[in-house]
Amino acid sequence: MKELTQKQIFNYLFNNGIENFIGVPDSTMKYFIEHGFKKNKILITTREEEAIGIAVGMSLSQSNSLVFMQNAGFANSLSTITSLVQLYKIPIIFLIGWRGFLKNDAPEHTKIGKIQPKLLQTLSLQSKIINEKNWKASCNWALKLIKEKKPCTLILKRDFVD
């Protein structure tokens, strides 16, 4: 996704009540994170589960968070999502970079990338793939779910190979 769009997504979410951006970096959303750093709004954690825990604490304090990660990190987080986020019905927006979407991505991403949509489905975690065209509508959809106190996921496809 273009640099400008990633910045616009950050600004849009920030201006609409998402106060905290916590997670583990992924190159797919590099510009989103860079832009957040310039605004002093990014907290990088050591693992994804930790980021989710912090976001839960902030949500309990009435402050909404987005948690960013790569899909491999999402797989790390499955138990935290079921036994914390979903169990206590905590509203969090997950922004997940989808490696392994392209068939010629690096080999470590192939298997987990292939089952990413199925993982979301199995967890019954609502999701949308966010792109250049639908980003604003997708953000509005996520913000609406947050207001309804539901967690949701925005997926950013890794559509390039470096």
Add this chain to the structure above:
Amino acid sequence: MIRKEAIAIVVEKIGNQPIISANGFISRDLLEVCDKNSNFYMIGSMGLASSIGLGVALKKIKKKIFVFDGDGNVLMNLGSLVTIGITKPKNLIHIVFDNSSHESTGGQPTATNKIQLSKIAKSTNYKVFQAKTKNQLAKTFQKIKLIPGPIMVIVKIKKGGVVSKRINIEPIEIKDRFMDSLKK
């Protein structure tokens, strides 16, 4: 000192201030010793009590936030100490009830009798205190009253003791009443 006795001493010292308690026997003991709206019983997601506590502490800077953790829980999320160390919440007090075992799952050993958790915590910018007796524990709470966090209190407890009942409050209710208590 067994865990439930240690928890009773600590709870008496901290009154109605928020507590995030780790899964397993720690939350169960806390429920029996002193159930209150400002207790957040984390019944799953082992390891994350300190992360949840950090999130609350960073947002509720006028309140002192207490984390009731176990040695197994801390070892499962040592990265959390790093993030607490870089964010340095002055209002976070991390209490580790340490019996060097995974008591909730049958008493299997953890590594806290072979490594020094206090050194790990010190290297991540915590101020660390240790208590082995009831008297030391009570005195520690006098000492830390005016010291800015992050603070870790390692409470050495004996393995064994009573088994408290399971958490019998619905997770949503635990959340709602905890959130209400934070507003006050």
